[in-house]
Amino acid sequence: MQRGTTLEVQAGVAVITLRNPPVNSLHPEVLSSLFNHARQAQADSNVRAIVITGADGRFCAGFDINQFQQSSGGGGIDNRINDAFCEVIESGPKPTVAAVSTMALGGGCELALACNARVCTPGTSFGLPELQLGIIPGFGGTQRLPRAVGLQKAVEMMLTSKPIKEAAAKKLGLVDEVVPPGQLLEAAKNLALDMAAGKRARVQSLYRTDRLEPLGEALAVLQFARAQAAKQARNLKHPLLCLDAIQYGVEHGGRAGLQKEGECFAAAAALDTHKALVHIFFAQRSTKKIKGVTDGGLRPRPIKRVAVLGGGLMGSGIATACVLVGMEVLLKEVNQKFLEAGLGRIQSNLASRVKKGRMSEQAAQAAMARVKGALDYSDFGSVDMVIEAAIEDVRLKQDIFADLERACRKDAILSTNTSTINIDLVGAKTSCPDRIIGAHFFSPAHVMPLLEIVRTDRTSKQVILDTLEFSGKIKKTPVLVGNCTGFAVNRVFFPYTQAACMLVDMGLDPYRIDAAIAGFGMPMGPFRLSDLVGADVGLHVGKNVIESYPERCYPARIIQLLVDNKRLGEKTGSGFYKYDARRRASPNPELAPLVEQSRKGSGLMKQGVPPPKLSTQDIVEFIFFPVVNEGCRVIDECIVDKAADLDVAMVMGMGFPAYRGGLIFWADLVGADHICKRLEGWAQQFRGTALEGFFKPCAYLQACARSGTKLSAGKAGTSRL
Ligand SMILES: C[C@H](O)CC(=O)SCCNC(=O)CCNC(=O)[C@H](O)C(C)(C)COP(=O)(O)OP(=O)(O)OC[C@H]1O[C@@H](n2cnc3c(N)ncnc32)[C@H](O)[C@@H]1OP(=O)(O)O
Numbered sequence: 001m002q003r004g005t006t007l008e009v010q011a012g013v014a015v016i017t018l019r020n021p022p023v024n025s026l027h028p029e030v031l032s033s034l035f036n037h038a039r040q041a042q043a044d045s046n047v048r049a050i051v052i053t054g055a056d057g058r059f060c061a062g063f064d065i066n067q068f069q070q071s072s073g074g075g076g077i078d079n080r081i082n083d084a085f086c087e088v089i090e091s092g093p094k095p096t097v098a099a100v101s102t103m104a105l106g107g108g109c110e111l112a113l114a115c116n117a118r119v120c121t122p123g124t125s126f127g128l129p130e131l132q133l134g135i136i137p138g139f140g141g142t143q144r145l146p147r148a149v150g151l152q153k154a155v156e157m158m159l160t161s162k163p164i165k166e167a168a169a170k171k172l173g174l175v176d177e178v179v180p181p182g183q184l185l186e187a188a189k190n191l192a193l194d195m196a197a198g199k200r201a202r203v204q205s206l207y208r209t210d211r212l213e214p215l216g217e218a219l220a221v222l223q224f225a226r227a228q229a230a231k232q233a234r235n236l237k238h239p240l241l242c243l244d245a246i247q248y249g250v251e252h253g254g255r256a257g258l259q260k261e262g263e264c265f266a267a268a269a270a271l272d273t274h275k276a277l278v279h280i281f282f283a284q285r286s287t288k289k290i291k292g293v294t295d296g297g298l299r300p301r302p303i304k305r306v307a308v309l310g311g312g313l314m315g316s317g318i319a320t321a322c323v324l325v326g327m328e329v330l331l332k333e334v335n336q337k338f339l340e341a342g343l344g345r346i347q348s349n350l351a352s353r354v355k356k357g358r359m360s361e362q363a364a365q366a367a368m369a370r371v372k373g374a375l376d377y378s379d380f381g382s383v384d385m386v387i388e389a390a391i392e393d394v395r396l397k398q399d400i401f402a403d404l405e406r407a408c409r410k411d412a413i414l415s416t417n418t419s420t421i422n423i424d425l426v427g428a429k430t431s432c433p434d435r436i437i438g439a440h441f442f443s444p445a446h447v448m449p450l451l452e453i454v455r456t457d458r459t460s461k462q463v464i465l466d467t468l469e470f471s472g473k474i475k476k477t478p479v480l481v482g483n484c485t486g487f488a489v490n491r492v493f494f495p496y497t498q499a500a501c502m503l504v505d506m507g508l509d510p511y512r513i514d515a516a517i518a519g520f521g522m523p524m525g526p527f528r529l530s531d532l533v534g535a536d537v538g539l540h541v542g543k544n545v546i547e548s549y550p551e552r553c554y555p556a557r558i559i560q561l562l563v564d565n566k567r568l569g570e571k572t573g574s575g576f577y578k579y580d581a582r583r584r585a586s587p588n589p590e591l592a593p594l595v596e597q598s599r600k601g602s603g604l605m606k607q608g609v610p611p612p613k614l615s616t617q618d619i620v621e622f623i624f625f626p627v628v629n630e631g632c633r634v635i636d637e638c639i640v641d642k643a644a645d646l647d648v649a650m651v652m653g654m655g656f657p658a659y660r661g662g663l664i665f666w667a668d669l670v671g672a673d674h675i676c677k678r679l680e681g682w683a684q685q686f687r688g689t690a691l692e693g694f695f696k697p698c699a700y701l702q703a704c705a706r707s708g709t710k711l712s713a714g715k716a717g718t719s720r721l
Contacts, residue, residue: 012048013189014041023061024054038088049192053099062106074269089114095195099188110139119188126441127163134274136242138265143249143257144205144596206254236267276661285642300469307383311342315389317445320349378409385413402429415439420544433458450652451476473671479649482639485548489653494545495626500526501556505602507611516619521657527576531569535562551693558598630669636700643712676705
């Protein structure tokens, strides 16, 4: 079907329908067709009023985001579009009404705001999420939304990018009427005709002033918002550009504000942040598309009943994620006491959601009723999928999987949540390697949005497809990865803590290192993270990595010393930091002697030689370039299907800043050549020692640096599937 709009005149009302599946996004052709039809309707003497709606039950999800990838400078958006909105939608001779169902987001919401009134159906979302894409609203949203709902709420909606539902929109005056879906068009037409007949006021949002706070109050709101934005997103310029556009309009009027919005939009669109966030938008949606699996005509089988083995922190979190979306869960434990503890954890996960207002008490009870406890395998014949989350002991897991093969149906998926053990080993005592797969959740499993799906060379495509589908059902973003120690996320991130520990051994202050990395945009620095995870857990994971990749590891003595001294981090109240009763961290005076001991053991600080003078940028590069190097190995070995999958995994699994586009996107902005040269420099500095291998650039990175190829290009045609 050709994208565009259609125009139909019915009893004096011109109905213009946006048509561009799946979300009626505003491709330039759709906009041009919209304005042509609006002009035609405005000029038609048979037309008294205009209704704008969207095809297939969806109004519009905004400007076509693909355009941002195809052209530079903000997808070709310029002031002519805003002029057209004013002339033919908002202030033409005939009134316009938006008939909105499901969603009016970004440019879609701005189009609705330009209309003289809005009617919607129950469940519809309204929002201006442009900041999530590193731009600002560009079709008048910075001017019309504050005038429609007041500055305070409008600023909140734009800065958080969070849509609101129709009930809130109605309360705020953003929507005039909420009607059942079958009555949407009729209600919109009647409202439009009433306006044309002068029975209802015709509102032009751009020129309203009644909802705007008085100037002094408005400026105070904006000043507060600026301070908040600078604090919460200190590396980001576009939220401030958005506030600039809003403020200009408040001070100089809506029409002048539109001009300023155009300038601020262009400035935001020129930043790398915008490119990075658009990349993440599409990368996140493409992790579900795996060549050879999702395009081969296979159909995913429904997964309704899941067995979770182990009711510990991970198992209970996984069970919670499943019952939250309506699945039935069989939770198996080894004895009654552990089973009750596991069920209690699920209960408290649900209670915490109720407390936060994220679900009703009734819904929590219904979710809990979907969990059934088990102490043996007698009910396992009824489950579609098993997720094993027992302790990390390979023999135990092998026995469990042998039992599972006997107890489950011949088509059940047998998955393990191991984060360290080779999946082939887990299934070694079974004869069904095609049904065995890794489902690696991140803690807390019911909250963290990523699921690493680990295929072995023998996992069947059907099982991969089913697990991808399962991931979507439980609202996780899947990343399909190959079987290796650490899989993608933990493997790529092992040099992160190790490099940070090396810097401490070289004489740098750990708190300065944490500040540098948090300043880069990570949710916290490596030492604060180590305290959160627990030094004992870190040491255990680290040992696996050191065994698998001994030629490129730096054994972090300081972590071993913390474990030896029972300073495990947050859970013991003391680690790199000390913690008060409210778990607030502050520098730990007990750390200094351990640091001293670690430095002595490492031999990286020479007597009387001061520590190297490293800038904040040097610290960031010293820590992240080895991470990029490992990421390149993961791409080279086809552990991920595509480089963009690694970006998504890093953002969602490790909190790598999305506005930097993920690890490899960021590395490409920095340049493979620069990264390679710096790594070579450090490898040279540590030549002849065990550290040389830690920095040595891998073959893939070297080849990209030499040829000028982007690291994200991957290895074409080498998919393992
Ligand atoms: C000038 C203006 O101010 C600038 C703008 O308007 S910028 C755009 C602002 N709009 C947005 O940010 C909305 C982005 N979209 C979304 O949040 C979600 O896609 C949604 C809530 C609309 C639907 O979510 P959901 O049902 O989970 O489906 P989802 O998989 O995300 O999207 C379905 C498809 O629509 C595509 N899509 C969604 N919004 C799109 C858009 N604005 N442009 C182009 N494609 C879009 C997705 O890429 C996806 O394509 P695929 O099937 O080929 O992967």
